[in-house]
Amino acid sequence: GAVVSQHPSRVICKSGTSVKIECRSLDFQATTMFWYRQFPKQSLMLMATSNEGSKATYEQGVEKDKFLINHASLTLSTLTVTSAHPEDSSFYICSARDIGGQGLSNYGYTFGSGTRLTVV
């Protein structure tokens, strides 16, 4: 089945620094990937849609200059949290869909394992 790898799984950084999170589709190509943020006991909130070879589309209220998204290839999208602050601490998850896949992996999105960001 489709596999999405997300790295790192956990990161602690100092306030004011930048953190890069990688999302890779391991066995399929993904022209579109999605980035979500999830606070404790809350639902997944879509932050942005990452499109290979073009600019990302951000949801209302998400600062594009703070959350930089790059989708440079069909298997890799990166999210960079710039000038991180404690309020950016959250669980970030990416997802992609294997359109050419079989079964559920074709219909639904496969998610990465998530990245727990803690800004101190």
Place this chain on the structure above:
Amino acid sequence: QKEVEQDPGPLSVPEGAIVSLNCTYSNSAFQYFMWYRQYSRKGPELLMYTYSSGNKEDGRFTAQVDKSSKYISLFIRDSQPSDSATYLCAFSYSGAGSYQLTFGKGTKLSVIP
């Protein structure tokens, strides 16, 4: 009215019990209905996907959709401790191309041995 309502629980049941998880939605444009399972500190995993009213069964899991009532359910038979996780309902307007998902808040389930 929120677009998706899901009781966050927590829900605690004994092993072997039948579990019923539910979501209501207000957007009649939703055409595709999904259930994801999320273990602690992990990304969600797709369990069930359906696009029509009625029941869909996969092993111990049954997804039920009632479009007229805007209500979906997930039933788990013979629940196991390994089913302990947070279950999220998800909705989309389309199943083609790349589409956006709208999630419920998730229901935390604990199955006690």
